[in-house]
Amino acid sequence: MAQTKKSVSEFIQDAFCPMVAVLCSYDAETICRKNNLTFAELIQPFCRLPSEVGYRDPSNTLIVLKNLRLEIKDYNSLPPQNTLAKKLLNDCVFNALTNGSTSNEREIDTEQYQLHIQNTTPWFDAWRDCFLRIAYSGDHEFLKNYLACIMVVSTSHLDPIDAFSKLVQLQNQQQQQIPAKLPKWFMTNIYKYFVLLHDVTEGEESKAISVFGDLKQQYGAGNCHLLQINSKRPGQTNSDTSETTNMPDPWRLYVKQSSTSNQQQSQTISKRDGSMSDSLSNLTELIDQELNLN
The missing domain is CATH 3.40.50 (Rossmann fold)
Known part of the structure; x- marks a missing residue:
């Protein structure tokens, strides 16, 4: 769970x-x-x-909210492409499993296997939060x-x-x-x-x-x-003044x-550009071979 x-x-x-x-x-x-x-x-x-x-709602009833959070995004921001979205989801699950506590496990011994099973699934919380952050609503939502x-x-x-x-x-x-x-x-x-x-x-x-x-x-x-x-100011760093050294x-x-x-996302784009460049170079070699044969 x-x-x-x-x-x-x-x-x-x-x-x-x-x-x-x-x-x-x-x-x-x-x-x-x-x-x-x-x-x-x-x-x-x-x-x-x-x-x-x-x-106030349409019936003029006052509704009070506590701890309201606003999600503010740049006007030009776009949801990640499918390949990048899958990678982000895989990475968040991997990090959750890597940083998980071993004390949260229990052992099941059988005649052939010795299994280590976690009592909870913290990776699901990480996956769910990442999915809700990168997912985009459909046309009907x-x-x-x-x-x-x-x-x-x-x-x-x-x-x-x-x-x-x-x-x-x-x-x-x-x-x-x-x-x-x-x-x-x-x-x-x-x-x-x-x-x-x-x-x-x-x-x-x-x-x-x-x-x-x-x-x-x-x-x-x-x-x-x-x-x-x-x-x-240009060239100024945090170490220039004692006031900003310990600021959070x-x-x-x-x-x-x-x-x-x-x-x-940049790595995904560079890989895509690299594969496209390789394809173009291979195509160029084939054209050269055809021209030489003729």
């Missing part, structure tokens, strides 16, 4: 949480890349809300369709308001195209949230405040947020998962 510390409600809440897409301008991604992160990775450690969240989209533009852009307008237009065009393509959306008029990204190490605060005021007038104060980050790294887990998936 599987072994998990989560209750049924906690498992369902984590496995099928609301999904939100992130659509960034090039300048916003450039600022995040200075910290070796994407914007989606930047906010991953803060996707579980510590306070209660209330919303809405479990992993995006409920909202976060538009992100930095204050370093020459015209941030115009950049936000173009991002909204891009999302609307993608959602209205026929036939529908990824990403998929839960409804026609999805909720849009606008984040103005400001790097305090290089930007002017007066410009950020001015642009943010225009942004609130354009889309409403409740739909906008000014996010200020403190990026590393809340992004380690999320960046590790993302880099592992990207690395394995």
Whole structure:
């Protein structure tokens, strides 16, 4: 049997949480890349809300949720191909079996065999979590369709308001195209949230405040947020200052998962390209042989 510390409600809440897409301008991604992160990775450690969240259903009844978690992904992210998905599932099962405890086993002795059988199946928990993470919903499902989209533009852009307008237009065009393509959306008029990204190490605060005021007038104060980050300066490392030496790294887990998936996907693509190159070289040799014979 599987072994998990989560209750049924906690498992369902984590496995099928609301999904939100992130659509960034090039300048916003450039600022995040200075910290070796994407914007989606930047906010991953803060996707579980510590306070209660209330919303009203169609009958205007207030429903309160605790420990709500949001799954935020990049607008351009795609589910892994079948070959890579199988490899990810096999790897997670192998790692779970390798790291398993031998004290969880019991022996069964027969006249011909001596078997070691585990009392629980921790590999199934790993397989299930990996499957739910990489699986994508079918055309008839809405479990992993995006409920909202976060538009992100930095204050370093020459015209941030115009950049936000173009991002909204891009999302609307993608959602209205026929036939529908990824990403998929839960409804026609999805909720849009606008984040103005400001790097305090290089930007002017007066410009950020001015642009943010225009942004609130354009889309409403409740739909906008000014996010200020403190990026590393070029050439700066953690050892340069004593304050950052012992600071925790809340992004380690999320960046590790993302880099592992990207690395394995790159290996799959390189193997495919290598096999294609070998096939082309073999075909070229056959053509040369035919030409020489004639």
